[in-house]
Amino acid sequence: MPIAAALLSVAGLAGVAVVAPILVARRKAWATSIVYGASFVLAAVLLLCGLSALLGGSAFQGSVQLPIGLPWIGAHFVLDPLSAAFLIIVDFGAMIASFYAIGYGAHEEEPGRVLPFYPAFLAGMNLVVLSADAFGFLVAWEFMSLSSWALVMAHHHDPENRRAGYVYLLMASFGTLMLLLAFGLLAGPNGDYAFSAIRSFEHIPWISGLVLVLMLLGAGSKAGLAPLHVWLPLAHPAAPSHVSALMSGVMTKVAVYAFIRVVFDLAGEPAWWWAVTVLTLGAGSAVLGVLHAVLQRDLKRLLAYSTVENVGIVFIGLGLALAFKTNDMAGAAALAVTASIFHAFNHSLFKSLLFFGAGNVLTGSGERDIEKLGGLVHRMPETAYLFLGGCLAISALPPLNGFVSEWLILQAILLSPDLPQWALRFLVPASGAMLALAAALAAACFVRAFGITFLSRPRSPAAETAQEASRWQIRAMYALMALCLVAGVFPGPFLDALSPVSQSLVGGAMPKQPILPHFSIIPISESRSSYSGFLVFFFILMASWAAIRVIHNFASRAVRRAPPWDCGFPDPSPATQYTADSFAQPIRRVFGPLAFRAKIDQTMPLPGDMTPARLTLSLRDLVWEFIYAPLEGAVLYAAERLNILQFLTIRSYLSLVFAALVLLLVLVATWA
């Protein structure tokens, strides 16, 4: 039974977490390899469990009830198609990250602050996906949050990381509170918390609606949905890079899983306004995330903001699926939900790849600020090549995998004129435009990220003396790159594998894929649209190969090296190059006034005046300013007011306790 093996592996991960501190204390040299090696093996076992459950059919699925946890609930675990799909996403990421960390972890200064929490974090994520009752789910969720918080705080000497940890803790506890309330509403008065029981209830529509809102707040804050994304660009970069990859690539997917599980599976029939809410938030996150990303200087923060964008894209797909589901368009809903989960999978691949690349840059040069990098393509050729692959994939360029999932979402949008609700008819094309805008901005963002970091001339001594990363790190990245290519060139089997998931969520599935030859995929029907990543890839390879052969054989293949031309005025100083900020300047100028209230103050001294000219740029984070700052103010104000409660006499306290007791008794009496 895969589920038993999966649970044993999770227990194994927890065991590794327990043993890790002892290892660190006793045998420093081997502890890193042992912990990550064990995590790698256990994640591989979990991955196999997920694969067998998704591909092997119902014989390999199943559920288990263990007599642990609360005595009157027990602990339910399930391995159905949905949890199997996300188990694969989680554990493929975990496996590769562990492999990468065998090399990367050698650079860790305080392994004792990372090693015990890493397997615990993996165990937490796996348990969330496997749990089948609200209690176990929330415990696992909190376990995942706290262990990842500990990893964020691994480098706690940096005050910025401490601030990141604080904000993360706050948002994580807020998120869990929302989930707690959501499950409380779902369980109803009987208090049966098993998912199977929740599913069988008939839910009142307004309660289901409230559950959706709570899930958007709870799971959305973990996934990084705007405007709840503020912790993400702080916390994800603060952790060690392999953990950043897991948090950005995998933990956000666990949140997506929680959202899908509750909203599609447990909360009953959706209403059309659900789709409106989800679509709006998704489209907003996509554009806001990438606009932030394109302006960042910190490589890891840039990647974290791009996660906000990709989570937005996943939620656009989920919103479409909800819209189609309420209107009983099962085929279209299946397309949207499949595209969404496929994009979640793809994002876990290329975001891990990119974070690993950033980790290599960090270990190789010690820099995260791209303004101080440059020219790394010469010093770190393999990292550069692999990072470029990740950039192509995340920018949704064919023939890689990012394009396939975004193409499928666009195809789903084209089906939406058949929706009866007017609000959706206006919102869906608008979110399509936002999606296209986000994809185009992502391309600009990653041209900038790759071009400034890896191309051009080194901008600092750190970049000039950078070292290529260890073989472990490079091999882990090759594995991800290969899968990005395979998922882009042969997407059919991936989509077919997701058909039981969409069948269970929306009661429909996409057409069985290899209808046409050459591995092409078809979203709805052959006459509407088709795409063959394989042929596109093959043609590109053949065309470039033919061009090179013909030109080299029949024309010239001579090369002469010379100083750069640069219109005859090359300047040897690397400071004359385009910087990251100057690259982003046109985009900032076009989108900045709206998105960031960008303002430029120029003070030009009069002729003859010797004071320096100044240019100051101010960008404002409107989400922080309009949502979080007032909230913070309100909390502080309330705390100030309530402060007097700390300085009362004992008589006043006693009377307060008495009053509270009376009030509660009255409440209970009137309720019953």
Added chain:
Amino acid sequence: MGLILAILVQGIQMVLVLALAPGLVGFTRKVKARLLRRKGPSILQPYRDLLRLVRKEAVLADNASWLFRNAPYLIFATTWVAAALVPTFAAGLHFSWAADLIAITALLGSARFFLALAGMDIGTSFGGIGSSREMLFSTLAEPAMIMIVFTVALVAGSTQLSTVAAFMVDHSTLRVSLGLALIGLIIVALTENARVPVDNPATHLELTMVHEAMVLEYSGRHLAVIELASALKLLLYISLIACIFAPWGMARQGDGLVEMAIGAVTWVGKLAVGGFLMVVFETAIAKMRVFRVPEFVGGALMLGLLGTLLLFVSRSF
């Protein structure tokens, strides 16, 4: 036999777009020169230029990386594949379903991605300025293109260009949404091909330049391949506009060689008309400042969005 013939026709299309692309550029240059009362070079001049460049040795900057050397071929290959997938003289070719209009747009995006990276490789200020501006324009031109694709796809019920062309021949009625899409597509085509109101293909050493700034460091065969790729892109866009908005004369799926020959002749005629109109437009207006371009391209995005919204309101618009 049928399969071999089908693949052969597809191959002819690939060779034909490649062979005609420099001729189209030569033709537009000739017309432009005549409109400016110059004599202008021969229509064959681009072919001679390409041959000359290909035979020369390539001069690479000292710090040029592998990306710089390989990017031209990748740019060329992606553009060529995209151009070969747009129906020109015949619809429904053997591999036409390999990529729909969205994929063709994205393929051009791949070419642009590599071109912008190549511009940044040497670390000169000109390359950076070109890449940065190119990516800015694309952030508006690409969503505009997607919205135009939406408009067309909602009318024709498909994103496959062959199906769209067949639909347009059978149901050729005037529609508001298609009119908006046509204007939008022309704006996108002018932007993507670095034509006059956006960029000037005829100048070097101007701070306004975009495309030429990125390829400044290229020479010899690399430059030839990039020039050929931009010629292909021009041909692609004119063919695309012709295929969607004027698909008459194009051979249909299963038609014989006679229809294909007719299709080829009309296609060349459409290319000439398209190129001529573009040059007349270019000669009549001035180049814009760089920061006016986002408004111009943003207009295309709005037109595309408006077209799509109209179709969401009613399929009959």
